[in-house]
Amino acid sequence: MAHRRPRQGDRLDGFTLGARLHEGGMSAIFEATHPDHPFPLLVKLPFIDLGDRAEIVSFEMEQMILPRLTGPHVPGFIAAAGFEAPQPYLAMERIPGPSLLIRLRELPLPVEEVAAIGAKVALALAALHRQRVSHLDVKPANILFRPTPDGLRGDAVLVDFGLSHHGHLPDLIEEEFHIPYGTAPYMAPEQAMGQRDEPRSDLFALGVLLYQFVTGVLPFGEPLMLSGVRKRLWRDPVPPRRLRPDCPPWMQETILRCLEVEPARRHPTAAQLAFDLRNPDSVRLTPRATKLRRDSWLRVLERRVNLDRSPRRARTAATAHAAPIIAVAVDLREQTAPLAEALRASVSNVLRTLPGARVACLNVLLTGTLTGDAPLDEEGRSARVQRQAELRHWAAPLGLEEGRITFHVLEGSNAADALLDYAVANGVDHVVMGARANSMLRTMLGSVSGEVAAKAPCSVTVVRAREQAA
Amino acid sequence: MIAFLSDIHANREALSACLDHADRAGATRYVFLGDYVGYGADPAWCLRTVMARIADGAVAILGNHDEAVFRRGTALHGRAGEAMAWTREQLSPDAADFLKTLPLEYAEEDRLYVHADASAPEDWHYVFSAEEARRSLEATPARLTICGHVHVPRLFGLTATDKCTAFTPAPDSPVPLAPARRWLAVMGAVGQPRDGDPSACYALLDPGTSELRWMRVPYDVETAAAKIRRAGLPASLATRLFTGS
Structure with missing residues (x-):
């Protein structure tokens, strides 16, 4: 025609x-x-x-x-x-500006910049996964950034949903074609085996991109045949630190975790990956972090022989509901012992039911203004250290291992704004905080928890210690 | 907005809950896909309700349980047969006469409404699998066929390359039915769900956007089940309502 x-x-x-x-x-x-x-x-x-x-x-x-x-x-x-x-x-x-493709000729990029780009993309993926969509074709050409007025790079924008999977819509691609569709260098191993309903396939693809941006090379090359793509089911990539010795262990840990063959061994959610990329100190290091060689040929052979070759389908993935990021705002100034304990009890209830959850303990160091804390001179810095110590002390009874809990002293002139900014920037799923007890202060300053509850993009639990009978 | 209700099975509580829900959701047209009676304890009320809606312009077609009311040779086995014997006693001759007037299928615009497999509506074949859906789709020119009979919500699509896709719709989640494809939508049951979800199921079609939404409506299962027990119908017909099995 x-x-x-x-x-x-x-x-x-x-x-x-x-x-x-x-x-x-x-x-x-x-x-x-x-x-x-x-x-x-x-x-x-x-x-x-x-x-x-x-x-x-x-x-x-x-x-x-x-x-x-x-x-x-x-x-x-x-x-x-x-x-x-x-x-x-x-x-x-139309999102103006070029895709990440344009950066390929500048590779490798500084690690800090790769982390910043990766965190933005991971937050975009978290937003997509919350809407029940797995992108399944994450690669530089499909990632753009919203321009901001100051010319800096804003939110990441994902484009091209032609290969995507929506949990509540018929998957025409799966039904029509019994061969995997995607982009070979970035395709997750389970995707190469025909599975299309795994959001963590996008974390694998982002891991390939991080590897590529840190080292300048693709971890699995550019195979032309499906058999070449499936090789990543048993052959692990050269550790990034071998190609780029100044790649910090936390970055190698993060990248290699994304590139795990079993989705369950990757970060449980894109929001948790974003969190690690924004908080390098909080990344729990395993032997992955410092290895300089690929696995021995014997282990590779073993994996290859024992490979489950059946098509992968319908394995349930962790969602933000099962692996949330919980931010606990701990107000060290006003908190009474009963409130501190009630707050801990509330957090530990969530943790008991959701083993994938992680906790960010927050405290706001107020700057300037009426009730302002000490300014950030020499004394201010020691105030930060002191607050960190107090946060750790508060959290110690929770008994959480490193990697599941982190401590952050935020700064700002308004506690609610600082907490809200943090919740948005880090993809927090649930804020837990105490109610301000002192009624005179509350009348004067307004309720921080009330404002956070009203404006937060996620659930907020306001904890109050049971009043003692007079 | 068109509301589709199938397999009411004399469940008054489920039918009223679905009709209320559809009225509130803005349904302006009602299509009843058969099996108004059988299993449940309120056949007369359910038929009266459907007849009243027909007087207001609704469409209703015949189901196999409805046919069994007036066609004695029809074989319904086990509990269905027991329930049918009881149902016949509850219904007036007028009700049976009304059922006799119902058509086996009804076509409007590019849509076909039928209780079971459209390739032989009078044989009441189930449409469970993609192959069964294909048989039904290939037998008619309709772009969208809507049926019931299996009590489990499903959506089948026929592509230009002749593949038949199968999909289990999520509750209250609109599914766009691309006009370039042909579709067979299987309704869940209003009065006796069998997909593990005990809430009543019906669907809403927006003909403008060609989006179909399977709705789940909680209803007073206790009362519906108590009536079945009181009527002396097989007890398992009451208990299955609690689990949607």
Whole structure:
């Protein structure tokens, strides 16, 4: 069938096509404008005359999934037409600026920058996974950043949901093709075995990206055949520190944990990975952190021989519900012993039921203002150290091993704002805090817990010690 | 918004809960997919309710239990047969006459409503698997077939390459039915769910967006079960309502 290819200036359902941004074998992407949407748009157009099944099904998947996604970590959906229309299309918000692809020529990047990029991408994945979607094609080309007014890199935005899996929608790709789809260098081993409902496949792909950005090389090369992709089921990568001796042990630990063959041995959630990337001191180091050689040929052979070759399906993954990040705000100034204990009891109840949970103990060091703590001079720094010690003292009865609990002294002029900023930036799932006991202070300053409860992006538990009978 | 209710099975409590829910959700059209009676203790009330909705423009088609009311040769076995003998005694001749008027299938726009497999509606074949769904889909030109009979919500899709996909819908989660594909949507049961979830199941279709949502509605199971026991119907018909089995 002869079909005229769309070109700049064409009109489509009220959209005017602008410059062509990309043309692949099966589809084209154009800038676009629409009188009802006064911001930059992008229109994706599959070539219907070249009806490749994979392209059509992946277009259908993206058309189903994108309208259901919300938040800053995905491009906003605008409009779509399916294959029943003369020209199918998908219109969405255009995220200006290049993808991470452009950074490939600068590799390797400083470790701090890789950690910052990785944390942003992991937070974007956490937001996606909370919406029941696994991306399944995480790679530099599919990661962009929202521009911020100060020109710094803002939130990570994930694009191209053509290979994604939505837990509440039919998976057309799984049904249509019995071969795995994805991008070979970044594909998780379980994905190479046909499993499509594992959100931690995205953590593996991000681990490949972190490895690549730290060392400048891909951990599993660029296999052309599926058999080459499956090699990663038994052959572990060269440890990053061997290629880049200044890669700190915590970063190697984090990367190699992402690259574990069994999803259950990776970080339980993307939010926990983001947390580690933002808090290097909190990463619990294992022998993975410092190894300089790959596993012995005997172990590799053993893994290869014992490999479970059956297709992997429907293994349940940990969600944020099972492995939450819990932030406990401990107010060392006003807390009475009964409240400190009630707070501990509340946290330890959560920990008992959820072994995957981790705890961040927070305290806010107020700067300036009315009730301000000491300024951050020599004395201020010792105040921080003192508060850290007090937080550890409070937490000691919880008996948590390193890696499950971290301690943070935040700074700010307003306790509620500092706690809220922390909760947002670290993908916190649950805030636990005490109610301010002193009623005169509360009247004067307002309730911190009330404000946090009202504005937090997650659950907030406000703990109050049972009043003693007079 | 069109509400689809199947396999009511004389469960008054479940039917009223679903109708209330659908009314509140903005349903403007009602389609009843058969099996109004059998198993449950309120066949007369359920039929009256469906008849009243038909008077208001609803569509109703025939199910195998409904047919068994007036066609004595129809074989219903075990508990279903026992319950049918009881049901016949409860229903007036008018009710049986009403059931005789119901069609086996009903087509509107590009949709087909049928109780069981559309390739032979009068044979009441179950649609459990993708192969059974394909048989039904290939027998008619309808883009969207909606049926019941198996008491388990499912969605089957036929692709351009002739693959038949199977999907278990999540409650209250809209599934877009791409117009370029052909679909067979199996309703859960209003009055006797069998997918492990005891709440009543019905579905809402938005014909504008072509999105279908399977809803789960909690209802007063205790009362429905107590009535079954009081009527002297097999006790297992009461207990299964608590587990949705």
